[in-house]
């Protein structure tokens with residue numbers, strides 16, 4: 001018997017949905033490149049329903065309880081008096097989603113003497129102190145590819161939204177106006193612009209593929225170069241370092257994991273090397289950008305716009321300056337948790353739990369840390385170390401009510 005503690009975001013303010021806008025989800029056979037979708041032995045949820053909030057329980061309760069395990073679900077995750085902090089002490093498994101991350105700092109890992117598996121229902125395990133997990137011999141796994149395409153779609157939406165000045169124009173309509181000149185004074189076409197991605201992994205490459213039909217010039221910076229055939233097919237320009245790339249781009253999109261190499265990569269120095277009036281879209285992790293440097297760059301006009309859905313910490317405090325800075329198109333962290341994505345990562349979470357409890361190997365592509373070192377996708381895409389510093393600030397959101 002094991003204890004599984006699962007941290008999920010709250011239900012909608014009007015309660016758990018009784019009906020949905022659509023009746024089904026499209027069938028997807030495999031991910032781009034051929035990786036198969038999650039293969040659990042069974043699922044106990046209806047795809048297309050809300051699974052990522054506390055009442056959705058990732059569709060796991062029936063399965064876990066039928067196996068005799070204890071299953072605790074909570075959204076109360078921050079501060080020393082939180083349910084998560086209390087329940088963690090004798091937990092064997094912690095499940096968390098990046099949208100509402102249960103920060104697993106070294107202190108928390110030290111308190112959780114039985115903890116063997118930190119499972120990310122989604123992609124991005126930077127909310128776990130990976131160094132502490134390595135030192136402890138824990139397994140860290142995530143559901144690789146489950147929402148990469150969801151995010152790529154969001155990135156394209158945000159690039160178009162910023163460049164074409166969508167949100168302020170929408171606001172004029174809601175205010176009852178017809179202020180065409182106000183709307184278009186900051187509105188451009190993306191056609192002919194240069195767009196570059198920091199990292200061309202699953203999301204970065206999918207963004208480039210989606211932008212190709214807009215007749216943009218495509219650039220990327222990554223530690224490993226893409227196959228020549230892909231570079232030719234998309235007419236890509238590779239840059240050996242990020243500075244080289246940002247200098248020539250009108251739009252930059254960040255699609256790298258957060259780890260010590262990428263933390264605060266977009267600081268004053270790098271932002272000042274970008275073209276004046278460039279747009280920056282970050283759906284990767286908030287901490288890859290220096291919070292105040294982004295605000296200053298928007299205020300001075302160095303950046304024409306900033307959008308994304310990732311903040312640090314999460315939830316963002318009510319007074320986080322990105323809520324009120326000029327020319328932004330921020331959303332809460334939602335791009336990877338569409339109902340479509342939830343069905344995939346709930347199934348992937350179930351697959352990983354089945355493997356863990358049955359003593360079967362977890363797919364290599366899902367592994368981030370195993371056996372005291374980075375493993376699988378973790379060994380390719382992350383670097384060892386800790387990026388959770390400052391996460392205790394997330395408790396401020398709760399205090400502000």
Ligand code: NDP
Nearest residue numbers: 123124148199201202203223224256257261284336380381
């Ligand atoms: P992948 O693992 O497929 O891609 C990550 C890429 O980042 C790899 O190509 C890796 O390069 C590259 N990379 C890592 N470190 C660096 C570095 N220092 N400089 C340049 N490139 C680097 O992951 P995904 O594309 O699926 O996801 C990327 C990130 O997006 C996730 O880690 C997560 O943080 C975020 N994400 C956000 C979501 C949201 O809802 N907003 C949802 C899903 C993911 P290489 O392997 O060549 O070294």
